[in-house]
Amino acid sequence: MNLVSIRIITGDIKRLVGFYEQVTGVQAAWGNEEFAELRTGQGTLAIGSERTVPLFAPGAARPADNHTAIIEFLVDDVDARYEAVRGIVTDFVNEPTTMPWGNRSLLFRDPDGNLINFFTPVTAEARLRAGATI
Template sequence: MTISLRYSQITVNDVDESLGFYRDALGFTVRNDVANGGYRWLTLGSDAQPGLEIVLSEPHAGRSQADGDAMQELLTKGVLPIMVFSTDDLDATFERVRAAGAEVLQEPIDQPWGPRDCAFRDPSGNTVRINQAV
């Protein structure tokens, strides 16, 4: 028996605005664009991990009003779980994402626990870290 991660959810305020960050700045490819019940979500992926997709959706997509409101509150506070991506060239990735206009939280540094990494905020305020193994 095998088990692997298939989807990872990122809650965003605006799917189209976030698409500019995740597709254009980070380089992910749109795999699926779904509209259902007045909401829309996207899945994006990377050739480096063909079996894994990131799902971008708004707080109320597929949730009750109360749950969507709770997710919106957490998103607004900036306390949803962070995403950590890996790259084989951190400095080039950092420059690409910064040039796309993303808010820089931390420039590339060598962390005492091993990786070299940097951090940004996506357009919805989610923290996105990018690292490169040393």
């Protein structure tokens, strides 16, 4: 089994896709006006309009209502990314902070309130866990 993607449902797909393109530097691949994907080397962040929910099951997902998941991106330099997104992000949860498990982490929210973690492994153990060579 392979985890292929995480999908966010939103009420404003153009705004949310644009936000993720800006903060990640990844160009979205649009399937149609209701669905886009930001594909990285390890996984895909899919973004769907709330109009796609009834195709699966009416009422099964609600936009801007996530309070349990953290969307995580491994980045080369979390401090540099912090400086790069300061003009884009309006809701920072913290500034870059080194966590007890060896990652330097930046938490912020997207326009729908989803929690995002940009992190860089900074200890040898953390780099090994992440499979990173940085």
